[in-house]
Every structure is written in C-alpha cells, then in structure tokens.
Amino acid sequence: MTAPLLNSIKFPKDLRALEKDQLIKLSKELRGFIINIVATKEGHLGASLGVVELTIALHYVFNTPSDLLVWDVGHQAYGHKILTGRRSTFHTNRQFKGISGFPKREESTYDTFGVGHSSTSISAALGMAMASKLKGDTQTQHIAVIGDASIASGMAFEGLNHAGVSDTNLLVILNDNAIGIDPSVGALKQYLTNVKKGTQKQDNIFEALNFEYAGPIDGHDIHKLIDELKRLKTISGPKLLHVITTKGKGLKQAETDQVKYHAPGKFDAKTGELLKKAFINQPPKYQDVFGKTILELAKTNKNIVGITPAMPTGSSLKYMMSEMPDRAFDVGIAEQHAVTLAAGMATQGLIPFCNIYSTFLQRAYDQIIHDVALQKLPVVFCLDRAGLVGEDGATHHGAFDLAYLRCIPNLTIFAPRDEIELRDIMFTAQMGNLKQPIAIRYPRGRGITLDWKKPFKEIKIGTGKLLKKGNNIAVLSIGAISKNVTEAINSINNHDKIAHYDMRFVAPLDETLLHDIMKNHTSIITIEDGVITGGFGSSILEFAAANNYKNSIKNLGIPNKFIEQGSIDELQKLCSIDADSIKQILSTYL
C-alpha cells in the first residue's frame, strides 16, 4: 500500500512539489482525514468537505503565505488548516486549549485574517491589496474565498463596490453551493442560479461592478481549477471566479441532508450515520421553546411576524416559516437589514419578533439605536446563543449583549431563568402594552424544565423575584445562569444566610426590590453569563453608588477578555461561574 500523500505534506510548499496528477489522490485523503476527525470531535463538516479541491488548488497555485488568502466565515477552512502545519493538532479542533475552529492570526501565518462572522473577506482582502499597492508591491496576490450566502450580505456588497474601482490585485472566489446553513435566499441566489443554468439574460452583475468574471466552473475538477487560477493570476485588477461546489461533497448523507450535516455532531465515519444522542425525557432547547412559542402565539395574534437573518434552523423559526410562510421570513445573512426591516414593520402595527444570535446582533448596533430605540418602536428582539456558546469560541460567545444594550435608552432587557419565563415574556411582549422595544436574551442548549408548555402568564415589566430567602448574603443572578446558583446554594450545608434573587430585568431594574436587598444584606454577589464590564453587575454597582449603599458587592461573570473555545462546562469553570466555583466563593462569606 502506498503511504498516504497527506502524511508527506506539512506545509503548502510540500504540496507544490507534487505532480498535478497526484492531487486527485490527495483530495481523497484530505476528505477522509476531515471526515474521520470531525466524526468523533464534531465541528463544521459540510462546508469543509465542499472545498477540498478548491483548498488544494489555491495552495498549489498561489505562494501562500506570501500570497494572502482570506476565508470568509472560516468554517470551511479545515482543509486549509490541515495543509498548513496543523494536521497533527487537528484532532484538538474546537476543543478547550486546542486549535480554533476558525482561521486565527495568532495560530498560523497562513491564517491572514481572523474570522467567524461572515462576509468580511472581501473588505479584508481588499485592505491587504490596497496596502500592497501603497507599498509598491505588485507581486502579492490577494484572494478572498466567500460563499453564496455570505456574498449576499451588505458588507460583502460594500467590499465589491469599493474593489470594483480600486485597481488592486484582488481575486474573489465565489464558492457557490446554493446553500448557507439553510438554503440560500433572495434575488442574488436566483441570479446565480440563472447564471449556472445559462438562462441569465441581463449583464453579468460582477462585470457591471468592473470585475473580470470567470466561470462558472466545476469546483470539484481540480485540474480545471488549477488552470483557471493560473490564468487569473496573470490578470491584474479585481477578478471574480465563480466556482460551483456541492456542500458535503464525498459523504453521501452530508450531500443529501446538507442542513443537518453543516455541523452534524458525532457520526459514524464509515457509514456517515449520525450517532443519536438519547434525548428522551430531557428539557427542550431554548431555541425550540422560542420556535414553538412564536408559532403558538402567532395563531391567535395576527400581527406577529418572525424574522431571522439566515438562521431558520438554528433559531427554530423554521416551525413558523413552514406553517406560516407569509409571516415568517429568512432575510439571509443581513442582521442590519433584519433589524431595520423589523422597525419598518413595527411602524405599521405589526409585532416583529426579530431573532438574532447575540454575537451576530453586534453587526446591527446602530440599527438598534437609531432605527428602533430612538423611535421607541416595539420590536421584540430574541437574542439566542447569549452567553458562552462553547466550541465556536471567541467569535461566537454572546458575551457582550447586556453591556452593549444596557446603555441604550427606551430598551427593556430581560433574561429568562427557564423555559417558562421565556414563554411568558414572549407572551407579555406581544400583548401590545410595552410601547417600546424589548430584548430577550437566552442561551444555547437545553433548559431545565420538562413540563414547559404551561398556560401563559403575563410578566410585570421591571420585576425581579426572590427564589430563596437568606438574611446576610444576597446572590443576584440574571437569566439561565441562575441554575448554577441554585445548585451551588443547595450543595452548601449551612445556607440559611444566603438569599437568591432572580433579577430578570436588566432594564428597567427592579429598584424597589434592590432597595430592600441592599438594606437587608451586608454582602451582595452578582452573577451573569456575560462580560462583567458594563454588564448586569455593573448596573447593581451603579445603583448602590447612586443610592449611597455601602454593601460589599462582588461581580461574577465573564472577565473582560476574549474567551476561547471549549465545552460550556469548561468555559463556565474558567470564568468561575460554574456551580462548584460559585459554591467555593459563597463559602468564603460564611
């Protein structure tokens, strides 16, 4: 048996020493390597399988890392990682203290730009190309690889618009597999489909933007890819190569069920079958509580509409989209548009539930302030994946939302402690009494309540809740992290002195309750699954200072630094907000 070619490749220079005819065998080996590791370690499978040939061709033709290659999102860059010095560490992908699941500058010189959020590649590569031009460097090639869903985002259009008049050495590779996490949407998707079918009547959109357009070509034909990349390398100015690929290529199930196999969890590497986890008698995922509750509410309230920017499955808005396609919308990777679209709908009396992952809402900060809060438009923001999200790491933790939302006037901010509170606040938000926007933030993963479909109850805005009495120390938690506090307190024998309050609202704070807490406890401990700086705990410090309380106040939460990847349990421990750490901290007060 011949030794695997892959073992002989540590860096792309080794790859470039191969004969062109060996590359098909290498593609097979690389694909097998990715499948074997992702099957047991989990991660983003489909996107990386789809660009195996493209990855090899790029490193074969271009002189990386001198030529600068930028991957958009970076969830498809596993092959790139393996071919650029990380084959032996790839088994630690996305694990605590392991390598990142996304390209990261400090990890490798081949990772020219840190990514995780989509649609940044064209701007970043253009910036690099402009820098080369200013330095008088005409040799360096600058390549952005972007997917069909990511190129439809505003940021990507802004980059294309600028690049088209920049006269820089920029190659944009459009990796078109007609799907994002869920099927791609919008007029651009239809345009690209027409181009592929040869039925596009109007001018080529990229040529109209001054790009040299090439393609569409088969992105799994490695020889064709190499020939085309070599040809484009000789052409100066902005170029776009349209490459057609199949997401999940090479694993039957991943090609067939592309949504599931975007990030399938553990599976059998040989058969491709998913290893089913036993979810019987487990509490629901928060996302499903959202997805099923909005549908339930929308059946009786005709003004409710649902919006997701490209995450119908991740947010579970898919349930409403399939039953009420006229009232639930996937707008593509367009967080800014999603927020202002919701604002526009709210002006007309609709009640938009705009569901955005906490980390991706960062994109739409101005829209929240300028288009929603300033005009007091009653948009209901449902911020999924708030707090530590686990293996996606620093780019994806929803760590900052409480801090960046808390300073915005006219915005109510609520974090449910459990599934029932999520349902009840959604019910409350659609009753029409709020007259201003509300942000509801909840975490990734499962809740704590088996029997969660209780009759709806209105939640009084700005009210916290006493969960456990105690006469000396008060623990104030916000949201689902309350579970760890309860567990910690229950594990302490002598817990009579410890009170536990679920504050529920970060804005408006329950000031009546806070006065009572400050007067009746000497020590206050705040806990949040969010960055401490400027977050919920800060609001308690501000309250105490403004009212001249001298209680000792300790803030627990995510420290003011970027937290890498790991399981949620590992990361909570790292931040001292797991039940054990909370128990130890509380014990020092007893």
Ligand SMILES: Cc1ncc(C[n+]2csc(CCOP(=O)(O)OP(=O)(O)O)c2C)c(N)n1
């Ligand atoms: C700003 C932002 N919004 C949403 C996401 C979540 N997301 C990750 S990958 C992805 C789909 C990307 O699709 P495409 O660009 O076509 O790449 P493919 O997965 O098909 O390779 C989405 C929506 C993100 N990473 N960044």
Ligand SMILES: CC(=O)[C@@H](O)[C@H](O)COP(=O)(O)O
């Ligand atoms: C790459 C990316 O941004 C998404 O695939 C993200 O990893 C989804 O996260 P969830 O698994 O929490 O839906």
Ligand SMILES: [Mg+2]
């Ligand atoms: Mg795609």
